[in-house]
Amino acid sequence: MMEIKTVVLRYMKMKLLHPFKTSVGVEQDKDFILVEVKSADGQSGFGESVASISPLFHEETVQTNWHMLSDYLIPLLLKSDIQHPDDVTKMFDHFRGNYNAKAAIEGAVWDLYAKKQNMSLATALGGTKKQIEVGVSVGIQETEAKLLKKVEGYLERGFKRIKVKVMPERDLDILQAIRGEFPDIQLMADANCAYTLADIEHLRKFDEFGLTMIEQPLAHGDIVDHAQLQANIETPICLDESIHSAEDVRKSIELGSTKIINLKIGRVGGLTESKKIHDLCVQHNIPLWCGGMLEAGVGRAHNIAITSLPGFTLPGDTAPSAHYWDEDIILPEVTMNDGLIDVPTTPGIGFDLNWDKVEECMVHSRVFHRG
Ligand SMILES: O=C(O)CCC(=O)C1=CC=C[C@@H](O)[C@@H]1C(=O)O
Numbered sequence: 001m002m003e004i005k006t007v008v009l010r011y012m013k014m015k016l017l018h019p020f021k022t023s024v025g026v027e028q029d030k031d032f033i034l035v036e037v038k039s040a041d042g043q044s045g046f047g048e049s050v051a052s053i054s055p056l057f058h059e060e061t062v063q064t065n066w067h068m069l070s071d072y073l074i075p076l077l078l079k080s081d082i083q084h085p086d087d088v089t090k091m092f093d094h095f096r097g098n099y100n101a102k103a104a105i106e107g108a109v110w111d112l113y114a115k116k117q118n119m120s121l122a123t124a125l126g127g128t129k130k131q132i133e134v135g136v137s138v139g140i141q142e143t144e145a146k147l148l149k150k151v152e153g154y155l156e157r158g159f160k161r162i163k164v165k166v167m168p169e170r171d172l173d174i175l176q177a178i179r180g181e182f183p184d185i186q187l188m189a190d191a192n193c194a195y196t197l198a199d200i201e202h203l204r205k206f207d208e209f210g211l212t213m214i215e216q217p218l219a220h221g222d223i224v225d226h227a228q229l230q231a232n233i234e235t236p237i238c239l240d241e242s243i244h245s246a247e248d249v250r251k252s253i254e255l256g257s258t259k260i261i262n263l264k265i266g267r268v269g270g271l272t273e274s275k276k277i278h279d280l281c282v283q284h285n286i287p288l289w290c291g292g293m294l295e296a297g298v299g300r301a302h303n304i305a306i307t308s309l310p311g312f313t314l315p316g317d318t319a320p321s322a323h324y325w326d327e328d329i330i331l332p333e334v335t336m337n338d339g340l341i342d343v344p345t346t347p348g349i350g351f352d353l354n355w356d357k358v359e360e361c362m363v364h365s366r367v368f369h370r371g
């Protein structure tokens with residue numbers, strides 16, 4: 001049994017090296033919650049919330065996460081006995097939605113559990129890979145020239161896949177320009193819900209660019225219209241914002257709404273549900289990759305661990321720390337060699353906290369003790 005005695009919430013604010021622009025908005029500062037769970041012997045596990053400061057990507061925010069953690073999830077956790085991290089998801093099912101908040105503390109419990117088992121989080125999750133392939137997500141750039149320069153730089157640094165953001169009026173030109181310079185690279189487009197079924201004819205034009213996928217072309221939460229769209233275009237659809245559970249994946253597969261899944265631990269409520277989604281995708285031969293939410297090092301470490309499972313067959317958005325921050329909150333930082341990141345073999349997430357950086361970026365904190 002893992003008796004959690006203390007939980008510490010730290011409200012963090014970090015400055016991204018480059019503003020990140022998508023069809024839903026621009027992120028420059030990254031606010032997030034660093035969650036620490038401590039057992040009686042003083043051992044700690046860490047998790048990270050992925051919600052943004054505004055409800056643009058989905059309905060949660062850092063503030064709603066802070067509320068849900070403080071007023072519902074932590075009080076429940078501190079009066080429960082946990083035999084295994086899977087118990088946390090069962091316990092939290094009592095509350096609807098709030099997936100980012102649930103995942104932030106469930107991930108910390110998984111980290112603590114792996115440390116107590118003296119195994120890496122990757123191993124605790126069933127991971128088998130020693131390295132993971134890394135792709136990069138390129139935000140919307142002011143000009144095509146800037147975009148092409150960024151793509152060229154990323155390819156030189158070894159990224160295995162390029163993901164570009166598209167939106168109506170900023171799509172075919174971007175794809176044409178990239179394919180003109182880089183005809184053979186692994187290229188995908190992320191629409192972040194920017195289109196509707198009225199755009200079927202327009203979206204059919206994407207087929208000429210040989211994309212590995214188009215990510216979330218239609219409304220967040222939708223799986224019905226995506227099935228109609230997939231029946232009308234060749235490019236494989238990948239769902240992101242529509243998927244919050246293994247049940248959503250099952251229905252999407254049955255309807256033919258998707259051929260690829262972007263898994264985000266925070267979007268599905270944690271690592272236990274992520275494992276269920278992984279197993280379902282393997283069962284149905286649906287390629288899986290790990291999306292990103294501009295995480296700092298703790299969230300990045302969790303993404304690396306889940307991506308070590310064998311069903312993650314496509315490069316994810318888990319770029320190295322230096323792609324996002326001048327200094328990360330973990331030691332060592334996440335680094336990449338030739339488009340590959342080593343999966344840590346040390347206990348838990350496999351990184352220490354850079355406490356000087358944590359202190360520097362912490363805005364406020366709150367400590368909760370078992371009653
Ligand atoms: O973390 C990364 O580098 C990927 C970032 C990224 O592509 C996204 C982050 C957050 C929400 C979205 O805008 C977008 C996505 O849809 O994957």
Ligand SMILES: [Mg+2]
Pocket residue numbers: 190192215216240241262291
């Ligand atoms: Mg996406």
